[in-house]
Amino acid sequence: MADAAISKLVDRNLALELVRVTEAAAIAAARWIGRGDKNAADGAAVDAMRRAFDSVAITGTVVIGEGEMDEAPMLYIGEKIGLGGPVVDIAVDPLEGTSITAKGGPNAMATLALAEEGGFLHAPDVYMDKIAVGPGLPAGIVDLDASVEENLRELARAKKCELSDLMVCTLDRDRHKAIIKACRAVGARITLIPDGDVAGVIAVSQPEAGIDIYLGSGGAPEGVLAAAALRCIGGQLQGRLLFENEEQAARAKEMGATDPNRKYTVEDMARGEVMFAATGVTTGPMLRGVHRTYSGAITHSMVMRSKSGTVRYVEGHHNFERKPLAFRS
Numbered sequence: 394m395a396d397a398a399i400s401k402l403v404d405r406n407l408a409l410e411l412v413r414v415t416e417a418a419a420i421a422a423a424r425w426i427g428r429g430d431k432n433a434a435d436g437a438a439v440d441a442m443r444r445a446f447d448s449v450a451i452t453g454t455v456v457i458g459e460g461e462m463d464e465a466p467m468l469y470i471g472e473k474i475g476l477g478g479p480v481v482d483i484a485v486d487p488l489e490g491t492s493i494t495a496k497g498g499p500n501a502m503a504t505l506a507l508a509e510e511g512g513f514l515h516a517p518d519v520y521m522d523k524i525a526v527g528p529g530l531p532a533g534i535v536d537l538d539a540s541v542e543e544n545l546r547e548l549a550r551a552k553k554c555e556l557s558d559l560m561v562c563t564l565d566r567d568r569h570k571a572i573i574k575a576c577r578a579v580g581a582r583i584t585l586i587p588d589g590d591v592a593g594v595i596a597v598s599q600p601e602a603g604i605d606i607y608l609g610s611g612g613a614p615e616g617v618l619a620a621a622a623l624r625c626i627g628g629q630l631q632g633r634l635l636f637e638n639e640e641q642a643a644r645a646k647e648m649g650a651t652d653p654n655r656k657y658t659v660e661d662m663a664r665g666e667v668m669f670a671a672t673g674v675t676t677g678p679m680l681r682g683v684h685r686t687y688s689g690a691i692t693h694s695m696v697m698r699s700k701s702g703t704v705r706y707v708e709g710h711h712n713f714e715r716k717p718l719a720f721r722s
């Protein structure tokens with residue numbers, strides 16, 4: 394078999410391997426749902442995800458991870474993971490929605506993305522201003538430098554709907570007061586989410602989610618993960634790093650983000666071939682949460698590839714009696 398054909402097969406299979414990794418993280422995190430300890434939930438997800446990667450045939454480098462090497466014991470930026478195989482870069486958020494999980498709220502998930510080496514923006518753990526709309530709209534229809542009102546008007550025009558038909562999604566944060574006010578002033582509707590802007594951004598490209606536009610600032614690493622997902626399902630996302638101090642700006646520069654005002658597109662954040670996988674921890678509009686059964690658990694995941702654009706939803710029925718160690722510490 395020619396080399397290209399071999400690598401194609403590896404790629405395809407890899408997508409399903411990635412689901413095993415997010416499933417493991419989700420099952421581990423789910424044991425902490427509602428127990429008020431977000432760090433324990435996060436730690437369990439990180440640990441399970443790290444171990445699950447040990448059996449994936451990749452030579453991976455974590456580029457979006459749990460922090461710097463000196464502050465995160467596992468899945469830190471620069472960590473090498475995998476059994477050996479194609480050289481790839483990995484972006485992870487083993488538990489996107491740690492507080493949600495601790496409170497038993499909706500829409501927490503385990504998530505990761507994979508790209509060819511050098512494919513991801515090396516985003517530091519700072520805020521990123523984000524604006525996202527779904528597929529099928531003219532490029533550049535919304536822009537971070539336009540006012541909220543202008544963006545909403547353009548969007549309503551393109552979608553041939555009223556401003557009051559639009560549904561905006563943003564994180565429920567004090568820093569978004571002006572955005573929320575501006576949306577309401579033109580009569581648009583808003584869904585305020587407590588956490589979880591990876592899912593919030595992805596929702597713009599899922600017609601059934603009913604979200605027309607995502608606005609506001611959230612984690613930059615989460616921006617890169619959302620960009621990877623949009624590479625697969627379409628949609629526009631613009632992101633700009635936000636720095637609270639000189640140190641953050643210097644760190645970003647060190648990581649390669651040299652222009653502090655740059656507006657990154659989906660392609661700037663996730664280039665080349667990418668894959669994205671997520672497993673629900675708690676139930677939300679995107680995925681069902683982990684459901685414990687008498688002998689194991691049922692998981693609900695999505696996995697997609699930029700190359701084919703195929704999105705697969707995978708329901709996993711796990712039997713802890715046969716495979717107890719994979720998911721329990």
Ligand code: VTB
Nearest residue numbers: 489490566588589590591611612615
């Ligand atoms: C968002 C959200 C995450 O961080 O990125 C948010 O999607 C941004 O930070 O789930 P603040 O909480 O400080 O607003 C999370 O809440 C946690 O990673």
Ligand code: MG
Nearest residue numbers: 486487488489
């Ligand atoms: Mg995290």
Ligand code: MG
Nearest residue numbers: 486488489490
């Ligand atoms: Mg997160």
